[in-house]
Amino acid sequence: MKLSTKGRYGLRAMLDLALNSTEEAIALSGVAERQNISISYLEQLVAKLKKAGLVNSIRGAQGGYVLAKPANEISVGDILRALEGDLNPVDCAEVMGGESTCSGADLCVTKYVWKRISDSINSAVDEIMLSELVEESLQLRNEHGKKYDSQKGTLCDK
Numbered sequence: 001m002k003l004s005t006k007g008r009y010g011l012r013a014m015l016d017l018a019l020n021s022t023e024e025a026i027a028l029s030g031v032a033e034r035q036n037i038s039i040s041y042l043e044q045l046v047a048k049l050k051k052a053g054l055v056n057s058i059r060g061a062q063g064g065y066v067l068a069k070p071a072n073e074i075s076v077g078d079i080l081r082a083l084e085g086d087l088n089p090v091d092c093a094e095v096m097g098g099e100s101t102c103s104g105a106d107l108c109v110t111k112y113v114w115k116r117i118s119d120s121i122n123s124a125v126d127e128i129m130l131s132e133l134v135e136e137s138l139q140l141r142n143e144h145g146k147k148y149d150s151q152k153g154t155l156c157d158k
Contacts, residue, residue, distance in 0.1 A: 003080065003084060004084060005041075006045060006048075006083040006084055007079075007080045007083050007084045009035070009037050009041065009042070009045060010045045010048070010049065010079060010080075010082070010083040011076065011079050011080065011133075012035045012037070013031050013035060013037065013042060013045060013046065013049075014049065014054065014055075014067075014074070014079050014130060015130065015133050015134065015137060016031045016034055016035055017031065017055065017065060017066065017067055018067060018071045018130050018131070018133070018134045019134055019137060019138075021064070021065065021066040021067060024062060024064070025057075025058040025062060025063055025064030025065055025066050026064045026065055026066070027063075027064045027065075028042050028043060028046060028064070028065060031065075045083060046065060048082055048083055049079070049082055049083070050065075050068075051082075052078070052081075052082035053068050053069075054067070054068050054069075054074055054078060054079060054082060055067060055068055056068045067130075070131070071129065071130040071131035071134055072129050072130070072131035073129075074129065074130040074131075075125065075126045075127070075128060075129055075130070076125045076126075076128040076129075076130070076133070077122060077125035077126035077128075078126075079130070080125055087118070087121050087122055087125065088114070088118045089114060089117050089118060089121065090114045092111055092114045092115075
């Protein structure tokens with residue numbers, strides 16, 4: 001399975017919001033600049049994240065975006081599914097569930113492979129919380145002798 005830019009950029013944007021919106025709402029222009037993502041594409045991603053209940057928008061002069069719930073309650077799986085849809089590696093009726101059927105399902109052995117891969121992917125991304133990525137990001141910055149300036153949203157020397 002290969003994630004599109006929606007999933008990759010969206011995860012980076014959510015991490016940026018988690019790092020920067022602890023005290024106030026963050027303008028998308030700042031996220032776009034820090035993450036090197038076009039503002040128009042970022043707006044599309046954030047609309048999907050908002051629809052999924054992962055971010056909230058705040059109107060007004062001090063407006064912008066914030067996480068809709070604490071970072072320790074948002075999994076990487078939540079983010080990726082909001083942006084990419086299901087994370088199944090193949091279109092297999094047996095893996096995807098629902099009402100669709102496959103004429104060869106009774107004799108298909110490969111469905112077990114696709115199911116195990118799908119279960120592993122979903123389990124892995126659901127176990128990683130956004131808060132873990134925040135901690136890892138801050139730790140990496142610290143190890144590299146950089147301090148995070150939340151006012152500017154940038155790294156600076158200690």
